[in-house]
Amino acid sequence: MGIDIDQAIMQAARELVLEAGIRGTTMSAVARGAKISRPTLYARFSGKDAVISKLLTHELIEVTMSLQRQPATGPQMVEALLDAARMVAVHPVITIIVEEQPELLGTYFFRRLGESQIRIIAILEQVIERVQQQAPETICQRNAHALATMCCSILQHSALSSRIFAPILRAHQPSSTWDQELRIILEGYVLP
Template sequence: MLSTGNDEQVEVGERILDAAASCLVAMGMERVTLAAIARRAGVSRPTVYRRWPDSRSVIAALLTERITAAWMALSQPGTGREALVERIVAVAARIRHDEVVMQVLHHAPDLAMVYISQRMGASQRRLVDLVAAELAGAQASGSVRAGDPRQLAAMCLLITQSAIQSAQVVAPILDEDDLSTELAYNLNRYLS
């Protein structure tokens, strides 16, 4: 099968993001440069620059890809509120174990804080859209309370994001299983 130019562009973009993940884990956020990413991806620096203006932009795109992939990788275990909460909790656990996401969260707080306290990133907007769509369906079946699905989804994002970013802080009190149990309880109560 012949590859189209667009397929090649996607493959190059994926190689660059994979290289960025590898650099981030191996070198830490402070030492990741576009040159290092290009070298690891086997492409020229201008090839990377055509897609992203700097290494922080590559890392932001990488985070979007990782977080969105975590959601898409887990199939919906059913319909309704309990199934949706189960999926959100499973995605949170997966993200808590994602080496790349945790590297940024714990070792690049200035970058992480942009998406925690200043503005929503692409992955957050995407997750709100995905969760809102499922919430609307759960509302139609009567398992989720009335309210604007996007507002409910945004609050679910805040609750879950807080559990992810603070998991290490409360680990002496809430181990992984307990954290997941309490997160599920909170989300279920909020959406009931």
């Protein structure tokens, strides 16, 4: 039953953020949308910021898990990482959070890793280890955990900052895009 309630809360929060933005999302509206009582919602979350933070985690994990293609080589790993970054850069809920409540992200940029980052690093580490074992000539053989951690950091900063840097890149080189530049970085870091 708990999983169903948590899923209902995330679905309601997602719909409200997309419809009304973060400022227009209230705990009462989330509870109504999830068809639960406010005390039930408050038993799980201390307030709206906690709900939005969990929603961000939920959406980032969904993006990671939606990449069905399991890379078998280093170049495929780079493509999967680029696909994930592109998805995050245009994700509607994440875009709203970046635009309306960027201070929420500050914690995860400057103070500590969040749940989504820890889970994404673990997923990336498993994939990197598998590629290192199955196609060792196609990927660098550095420590998989270190590779996963730095890939997560690089992707996070690139994807969440893409709207800021895209116009600057185009102004100096019209054909340049943030994801093309990210590809160069990832190829240099991940490939042998």
